[in-house]
Amino acid sequence: MIPGKLESGPAAFDSAALAINRDAVTGMLAAAREAAPDEACGLLLGEGSHINTAVPTANVAADPARHFEIDPAALVAAHRAARDGSGAQVLGYFHSHPNGLARPSATDMQCAARDGRIWAIIADSAITCWSDGPDGFEPLSYAVTGG
Numbered sequence: 001m002i003p004g005k006l007e008s009g010p011a012a013f014d015s016a017a018l019a020i021n022r023d024a025v026t027g028m029l030a031a032a033r034e035a036a037p038d039e040a041c042g043l044l045l046g047e048g049s050h051i052n053t054a055v056p057t058a059n060v061a062a063d064p065a066r067h068f069e070i071d072p073a074a075l076v077a078a079h080r081a082a083r084d085g086s087g088a089q090v091l092g093y094f095h096s097h098p099n100g101l102a103r104p105s106a107t108d109m110q111c112a113a114r115d116g117r118i119w120a121i122i123a124d125s126a127i128t129c130w131s132d133g134p135d136g137f138e139p140l141s142y143a144v145t146g147g
Helices: 022-035 072-084 106-111
Strands: 019-021 041-047 050-057 089-096 118-123 126-133 136-140 143-145
Touching: 019 022, 022 041, 022 050, 022 089, 022 118, 022 126, 022 143, 041 072, 050 072, 050 089, 050 118, 072 089, 106 136
Parallel strands: 019 050, 019 143, 089 118
Antiparallel strands: 041 050, 041 089, 118 126, 126 136
């Protein structure tokens, strides 16, 4: 595992302990398959360093075959639910690269907020995770848990 800490927001965690629920993995892979040839995208919800749920959202990008933009209404609703205690924390985001690699693209690097959140990227049935830190993306190791 790669050591590190998220720098800000409610999603702060020790990346050495990143865990993703098996159902969240299954959901991300299904969302990527269903959206192809467009990019899928969504939210990673959980507590601490455990991603419990991957929630697909609409990709509202002008060119969803080449870019992703999470539906702002879904993002705001998830943050509100986390803040009022009716929902899990927004730990990060996922999107797919239907014709690319499971690593941040140049566009991803330009659009990143550098807020320390997790980015999961799906390509060719592989999922990689990245911390969006102040110095750019850093790869994260993770374990798949539960069912």
